[in-house]
Amino acid sequence: MSSVLFDSPGPRTRARHRTYSIVAGVVLAAALVGVVLFLQDRGELEYELWEPFVTPDYLEALVLDGLVNTLQMAATAVLMAVVIGVVLGVGKLSDHRLVRWPCWLVVEFFRAVPLLLLIVFIFFAYGTGGGIGSYWSVVIGLTLYNGAVLAEVFRAGVLAVPRGQAEAAYALGMRKTQVMVTVLLPQAVKIMLPAIISQCVVALKDTSLGYYVLAPGLTTVGRSIWQEFGNQFQTATVLAATYIALNFLLSMLATWAQRRFVGERSQTPALGIGTGGRDAGQPMGGGGAFGGQATGGA
Template identity: 50%
Template sequence: MSTDAVLYDHPGPRAKIRNAALTVVFGLVLLGLAYWVYAKFDEKGQWAGALWKPFTALSTWTDYILPGLGYTLGAAAVAMVLSLTFGIVFAVGRLSDHRWVRYPAGAVVEFFRAVPLLLLMFFIFFGVPFITEQPMSIFWAVVIGLTLYNGSVLAEAFRAGIHAVPRGQSEAAYALGMRKSQVMREVLVPQAARSMLPVIVSQMVVLVKDTALGYIISYSELLQMGVNNVAANFGNVVQAAIVVAAIFIVVNSILTALAGWLERRTRRSGRAPRTKGQPVPAGLVQTGEAAGD
């Protein structure tokens, strides 16, 4: 059901007036709120030029923010690739016919989905070296943490996606004489991946945000560099955080827009799979997990 059209009629004269009134009232409330926030910030001197000035200096960007953004995106990019791989491998693992593959895969996925990433990263960095007897680099601790968590979430998404591919697809493939691995690899996974694209992307957004948790092991990501270090130099914690938040929003919006474009493209090419009943991506399985930080 496309929500906009069906829930209400085209507004008649009375409804138009009512909507206009609501618009004005709500708009005024919002403006009032915005002004209040502005005034309060002003009262506390948060708009003071000296606090914002560092952001007009190129060196602030080249010394802190851009390197921080680089570290954030670097860890995110590597973790994205790895967690997609992890996700596919473990989704297929959980669908295996062999119990000795299915159960361990299931246990791994369930465990890493249940443990807060903050604890996981902390442990990978401080605990794992006791096992491997080798120091763990901060970068890899962040990446591995991100991969285990997001990979597990993606594994569940893929599994649901594979389930949602119409049974006729695999039946036809078996009828052609394909083996199970072939059916998986050549028929089910590609279709599932395409139909789960929105879920994958929202998980990627989560992943980008989650790099911020690297602060717990002092990974020099955007929050560390752009907020803590900038503020240590200029004493403008609030301003720095506003700038960094804006950057995160822009980056993630670009990611989301990119996904929308990709989705439209695959749909137009007519190759997106038809799933039975309702589209899975609607969130039946996994949009929720995307709330995972």
């Protein structure tokens, strides 16, 4: 148990660390008990307040009106965003200035503008009255934002394909489009799959913004539940738990895709999700953070 930063701790230091751990554990446990007692005291743990979430009718509303709509919105937006992302990403790599610059402008614009501002604009300019409605306002907003983000991802992915691949394809006499479509893009998509799945997490989280324009979805159903029962805290907890569970599944999928399609060697911390707790088994002390990542890259 020695670290690069200091000698392995002796019995005294280990005892000291044990004391810290016990004290910290007791403090944190006390805080947790305190929170539970506070909620109990306020009557927030009463069965009536949680009842809607075990009543079949409300559960059905939550799943059919909320969950299904949320998932549908996220899936539609991500699929359309992938298409837009490929087009814009390839456009940014174009040899022609007339194609490259507009693509660059569009990507930068939608990346810099807050998604909520975009959704509010789409909804109040085109969605109300006989317009496209709140559902599609949110989906289109999500598509434009995530498409711009994915364009950057795809561009980076195409650039990450080894140079020799494109050179070999040109040497075989392929045209620019052929090189891009048959050689570079398939490999780029494979490299970028984990990043695309991580972007799904972002899109799923952002569907909650539909709340502002009353688009169907988990948060909107949640609001009608807490307006009826006055159980704001309980509803928020259930909604958060639902989102966390869904995102956790997606993160696991991203980790699996990383291992399956990209391989272990590129541990890009930028992909972030799912790498939590990597240093849990590392030696104690500040040096614990020097883990596989620092040595793995080179």
